[in-house]
Amino acid sequence: MSAHYARKIIRQTIHSHFLMRTMDLRLFIPADVEVSLKNVEKDVKNIVYTQDGQYFFMYGRIATIAAKGIAAGELPPFYIVGVDVDLAKRRAWYHPEGPENEAYLAFFLEELLPAVEKLFPLPEHGLRRLLAGDSLGGTVSYQLALTRPDLFQGLIGLSTLFTDHLLEMLATKGQSLRHLKLFQYVGREEQAVETPLGTIDFLSQHRASRAILEPYLTRGHFVEKNGTHTWGAWQNILPEALHTIFQDTV
Numbered sequence: 001m002s003a004h005y006a007r008k009i010i011r012q013t014i015h016s017h018f019l020m021r022t023m024d025l026r027l028f029i030p031a032d033v034e035v036s037l038k039n040v041e042k043d044v045k046n047i048v049y050t051q052d053g054q055y056f057f058m059y060g061r062i063a064t065i066a067a068k069g070i071a072a073g074e075l076p077p078f079y080i081v082g083v084d085v086d087l088a089k090r091r092a093w094y095h096p097e098g099p100e101n102e103a104y105l106a107f108f109l110e111e112l113l114p115a116v117e118k119l120f121p122l123p124e125h126g127l128r129r130l131l132a133g134d135s136l137g138g139t140v141s142y143q144l145a146l147t148r149p150d151l152f153q154g155l156i157g158l159s160t161l162f163t164d165h166l167l168e169m170l171a172t173k174g175q176s177l178r179h180l181k182l183f184q185y186v187g188r189e190e191q192a193v194e195t196p197l198g199t200i201d202f203l204s205q206h207r208a209s210r211a212i213l214e215p216y217l218t219r220g221h222f223v224e225k226n227g228t229h230t231w232g233a234w235q236n237i238l239p240e241a242l243h244t245i246f247q248d249t250v
Contacts, residue, residue, distance in 0.1 A: 008030075009029070009057070010026075011025070011027075014115055017111065023112075024053075025084065026082035027081055027116075028057075028063045028079060030066075030070055030077040031067060031071070043077065044077045044120070045122065045128060046079070046122075046127060046129075046246075047078065047079045047081055047117070047122065047129055048130045048131075048154075049112075049131050049132070050080065050082045050083065051083060051085065051132070051138075052090075052137045054084045055134070056080075056134075057082050059231035060134075060231060060235050062242075063080060065239050066078065069242060075246050076246055078246070079120050091136065091196070092104075094136040094137060095140075095163070095197075096143060096169075097163075097165065101140070105147060108144055109144065109147070126153070127153045127154055127181060127245075127249060129151055129152050129153060129154075130153065130156070130181075130245065131156070132155070132158075134158040134160075134231075135158070135161050136161050138159065139160060139161045139163060141155055141157060142157065142160065142162075142169075146173050149173075149176040149179070152180070153181060154182070155180055155183075156185075156242075157184045158241070159185065159186050159187060159190055159202050159206075159229055159233075160184065160202075160209070162205035162206070170212045170213060171212055174212050174213055175216050177213065178216040181219045182219065182220040184213075184221065185225070185234075185237050186202050186206035186224055187202075187224075187228050188224055188225065189228045190228065193229040195229075206222070206224070221244050
């Protein structure tokens with residue numbers, strides 16, 4: 001690998017009182033940033049928090065994409081915090097009707113963010129804190145943004161599962177996201193996707209969410225391209241998603 005694409009990925013854990021377990025994290029640090037518990041580079045102004053952390057890093061290759069974009073001067077330096085998921089708990093945590101959904105939201109907002117941002121301080125204004133999620137990970141990312149719209153300025157949704165509950169939240173609280181910089185993607189071949197929750201038409205859900213949000217979002221990007229409900233498609237779209245979200249910030 002070229003030295004220009006060098007990157008640092010740190011593995012950390014955080015204990016969650018709300019989830020009653022230890023959560024695994026993956027932290028991407030831009031190559032030229034020196035970080036220790038007592039010395040943090042102040043020039044990095046953005047953190048992208050991803051659900052399904054291990055998959056964003058392994059299959060989405062988000063760290064490699066970020067490192068290349070930063071080295072080329074096409075993206076600003078930013079941190080990535082991947083929150084690994086326990087697949088046995090994914091629906092319980094991410095689905096709005098999951099038995100541990102409220103606990104996961106509380107973990108994210110009340111435990112994860114303060115712990116991470118004690119190490120990685122953010123400025124008080126600007127595009128600071130962003131969410132990224134795929135499928136059901138997109139669902140809980142929207143939930144977080146709707147629950148605390150004051151905390152999040154950007155969101156990347158990859159083939160988000162827009163449950164009836166989430167669409168209702170968007171219909172009633174969507175105006176609270178008018179400040180959000182959004183990149184929402186779906187593949188055109190995602191009209192009948194077999195999932196553990198049944199057969200889902202992600203394309204129609206994407207269009208339903210767009211109809212709700214587009215009147216409010218001046219910085220909303222709703223993208224449809226040929227693609228299936230797989231990490232292969234999401235890896236291909238991630239460079240465009242990151243460049244769109246960080247446009248005019250370099």
